[in-house]
Amino acid sequence: MRRDTFLKSMAALAAAGALPNAAWAATNVKMMIPANPGGGWDGTGRALGNALREAGADSVTYENKGGAAGAIGLAQFYNAAKGDPNALMVMGAVMLGGIITGKPPVSITQVTPIARLTTEYNVFVLPENSPYKTMADVVAQLKKDPGSIKWGGGSRGSTEHIAAAMIAQAVGVPASKINYVPFRGGGEATAAILGGNVTVGGSGYSEFQSYIESGKMKGIAVTSGKRQAGIPFPTLKEQGIDVEIGNWRGVYGAAGLTPAQRDALAALITKATKTKAWQEALTKNNWTPALLTGQAFGDFVDSDFAALRATMVRAGMV
Numbered sequence: 001m002r003r004d005t006f007l008k009s010m011a012a013l014a015a016a017g018a019l020p021n022a023a024w025a026a027t028n029v030k031m032m033i034p035a036n037p038g039g040g041w042d043g044t045g046r047a048l049g050n051a052l053r054e055a056g057a058d059s060v061t062y063e064n065k066g067g068a069a070g071a072i073g074l075a076q077f078y079n080a081a082k083g084d085p086n087a088l089m090v091m092g093a094v095m096l097g098g099i100i101t102g103k104p105p106v107s108i109t110q111v112t113p114i115a116r117l118t119t120e121y122n123v124f125v126l127p128e129n130s131p132y133k134t135m136a137d138v139v140a141q142l143k144k145d146p147g148s149i150k151w152g153g154g155s156r157g158s159t160e161h162i163a164a165a166m167i168a169q170a171v172g173v174p175a176s177k178i179n180y181v182p183f184r185g186g187g188e189a190t191a192a193i194l195g196g197n198v199t200v201g202g203s204g205y206s207e208f209q210s211y212i213e214s215g216k217m218k219g220i221a222v223t224s225g226k227r228q229a230g231i232p233f234p235t236l237k238e239q240g241i242d243v244e245i246g247n248w249r250g251v252y253g254a255a256g257l258t259p260a261q262r263d264a265l266a267a268l269i270t271k272a273t274k275t276k277a278w279q280e281a282l283t284k285n286n287w288t289p290a291l292l293t294g295q296a297f298g299d300f301v302d303s304d305f306a307a308l309r310a311t312m313v314r315a316g317m318v
Contacts, residue, residue, distance in 0.1 A: 027058040030081070032089040034073020036066035039154070039186025040204045044117065044249045045090040047281035051272035066184040069098020069155035075106040081254040085261040088114065092249035096305045097157030100312055108305075112257045113298035115269040116250035118287040120204045121224040122153075122160045123231065125217040127196045135220045135239050138200055139171050146177035152189050152198030156182045157317070159247040160202030162308070163223050165315035166243045167236065175316040193217060204247060205231050206285035230286045245311070248290060248304075250297065266293040 029052055035041040042064065049060035065073035070091060081087035089111065099107055124135065132138050142149045146168065153160035161182065165175035181198050183189040186207045193201035193208075194216060201208070201217070205228075211217040219233040225244045227235060236243045253265050272278055273291055282289055292300055312318045 027056065028086050029057050029060045030084070030087045031060055031062045032073055032077040032081070032087065033062055033064045034066065034070035034077070034089065034091065034095070035064065036184050036187055037064050038188075038190065038207075040120070040207055040247075041070070041090045041092065041094075041249065042186070043206065043285065044092075047278065047285070048088075048090070048117065048251065048269075048272060051275045051278035051281070052268065054275040054277045055268065055272040057268070057272075067155070068102055068104060069157050070095040071098055071102055071104035071106070074108065074111070075104065077252075078106045078110055078255055083256040084254045085257060085265065087254040088251045088265070089253075090249065091252055093247050093304065093308065094154055094158040096301070096308050097159065097162060097312065098155050099157075100305070100309050100318060101157035108252070108301065111255050112253035112262050113295075113301055114251050114253045114262065114265050114293065116248055116290055116292040116297050116300060117269075117273070118282070119246055119248040119290040120206070120285075120287055121222050121228060121231075121246050122163055122202050123205045123208060123219050123223070123233070124160075124163075124221045125193060125201045125208050125212065125219050126199070127193050127201075128216050128218065129196060130199070130218070132199070133218070135236070135241070138220070139167070139241070142168065142173055142178075143171060146173050147179045149179060149200060150198040151178060151180045151200050151202065152183065152192050153180070153202040154183065154186070154189065156180070157312070158182070159223075159245055162312060162315065162317065163202060163243060163245050164200075165317050166245065166311070167241055169315050170241050170243050204285075206287065209286070228286070250292075250301075263294065269293065 031045050033042050033045040077089045151164040168178045169175045192198050212219050221236045222231050223245045
């Protein structure tokens with residue numbers, strides 16, 4: 001039987017209730033990671049791939065395509081994977097920020113929401129040889145000469161970019177004056193911080209943890225509202241800077257999926273989040289589980305997009 005005919009038949013059976021979703025869910029998963037290797041999306045995608053295999057997927061293959069806050073990978077995923085029930089793309093709040101600032105030709109609304117996976121707060125770090133010791137030192141210099149502080153992190157519109165703009169605004173510096181250096185992936189940002197090519201680096205704690213623990217980076221702030229277990233330094237709010245912003249990550253399916261195909265992928269993801277491999281990844285990376293699937297996830301993305309845009313307008317980024 002032709003593959004497309006087979007899938008349509010299976011979808012019809014599932015829609016009619018004659019076949020459990022899990023019975024026809026994709027088992028040869030193709031994972032688009034719209035970022036370079038070494039960053040948060042890459043880590044999330046590969047951890048999820050391990051969990052999917054434990055949950056019963058026969059194979060998981062990966063493709064990294066970094067740039068423009070994920071917009072380049074999103075466009076490739078949209079064009080190449082239409083109707084493919086085996087395809088997944090990692091994404092998150094960073095992509096929404098990039099879409100708001102960059103206005104790419106393909107938007108997240110053109111592909112299929114499957115599941116939110118985790119939430120994580122950003123941390124800001126200094127390289128070990130930095131002349132600054134605390135966030136207060138950084139803020140003092142920022143007030144004197146905003147351009148002298150180079151903030152390094154993910155693509156323009158990322159949560160660390162938004163956080164840097166919000167910090168400036170909170171301490172009386174026009175957000176438009178911040179000197180933000182975007183990188184295509186966490187690996188590039190980490191190298192720039194370790195090399196002293198930026199003053200302050202921002203990302204998820206999991207990306208910097210080993211360097212903080214080895215002393216090659218010094219953590220100076222976390223963007224949560226209260227202290228986070230496992231993150232041994234203060235929040236921005238504790239330091240008198242009224243800024244709180246979180247980061248979440250999830251997965252989307254291809255454009256043009258049927259409701260039955262969407263639900264089957266959501267069921268497979270849900271099963272994967274219950275595996276030992278996924279639980280170990282949560283602990284290792286200090287990720288907070290935040291599973292939300294199907295239409296509820298789509299509604300959440302719509303709401304978060306509006307909230308992020310409003311924040312970026314207030315910060316002078318849009």
